[in-house]
Amino acid sequence: MSSRFERRLGLVAVMALVVSPFLFVAADTPKPAVKSTFFNGKVVPLSDVLAKSGLKLDKDAAPFWLTLVTDDGKVYPLIKDEGSRMFYGEPKLQNRPMRISARLFGDTQLLQVLQVQSVIEGKLHEVYYWCDICTIKRHEKKDCECCGAPMELREEPVKK
Numbered sequence: 001m002s003s004r005f006e007r008r009l010g011l012v013a014v015m016a017l018v019v020s021p022f023l024f025v026a027a028d029t030p031k032p033a034v035k036s037t038f039f040n041g042k043v044v045p046l047s048d049v050l051a052k053s054g055l056k057l058d059k060d061a062a063p064f065w066l067t068l069v070t071d072d073g074k075v076y077p078l079i080k081d082e083g084s085r086m087f088y089g090e091p092k093l094q095n096r097p098m099r100i101s102a103r104l105f106g107d108t109q110l111l112q113v114l115q116v117q118s119v120i121e122g123k124l125h126e127v128y129y130w131c132d133i134c135t136i137k138r139h140e141k142k143d144c145e146c147c148g149a150p151m152e153l154r155e156e157p158v159k160k
Contacts, residue, residue, distance in 0.1 A: 036101045036114050041070035043087045043094050049075055063088075068100060068111055076104075076111040082140065083113035086127065089141035090153060099124055118155050125155040 046065035047057040057065065066087050068076045078084040083102070087093050097119035102111045116139070118125045128137050129151035131144035136151075143150055 036103045039068055039070055039076065039100045039102055039111070040119075041068050041074075041098065041100075042096060043068050043078065043084075043098060043100075045094070046077060066094070068098075068102075074109075076102075076109050079105060079110050079112045081112065083115075085140040086116060086129075087113075092153065093118070093127065117158060120155065124158040126158055127153075127155050130154045 046067045047062040066078045099117045101115035116127045134146040
C-alpha cells in the first residue's frame with residue numbers, strides 16, 4: 001500500500017515539475033498591448049462591395065461577411081466577434097458613417113472591431129443597447145439577461 005502511495009506521490013511531483021515552468025513563464029510574461037487604430041467609413045455587406053466589381057458571393061456566405069469601407073475607399077472585412085456583432089444584428093447601423101477603433105489581424109486586411117461610434121451630423125456618438133428596467137448596457141442586440149425585456153439601441157453624444 002505504501003509503495004502505491006509513493007508511486008502516486010512521485011508521479012504528482014514529476015507532473016508538478018513538468019507544468020511549473022509554463023506557469024511561471026505565463027505569469028511573468030506581460031501581455032502585449034493591443035495596438036488599435038481609428039477607421040472612418042461605413043460598414044456594408046461584402047456582397048454589395050463585390051457586386052460593384054461584377055462578382056457574386058454565394059448566398060449562404062453573404063449573411064456572414066460584413067466589411068468596413070473607409071472614407072478613402074479601402075475595404076476591410078470584419079472579424080465576426082463581440083466587437084462587430086452589433087452590425088450583424090442591427091441593419092440600421094450599416095451603410096452610415098462610423099468611427100471604429102480596431103486592429104488589423106496579423107498581416108491581413110481582417111479587422112477586429114474594438115469600439116464603435118456613429119457619426120451623426122458630424123458629431124461622434126456612443127452606440128450601445130440599453131435596458132431601462134435593469135439599467136444594463138450591452139454592445140449587441142439581445143434580450144436583457146436580467147429581466148428578459150428587449151434592449152433598446154441608443155446613440156448618445158460622446159462627452160469630451
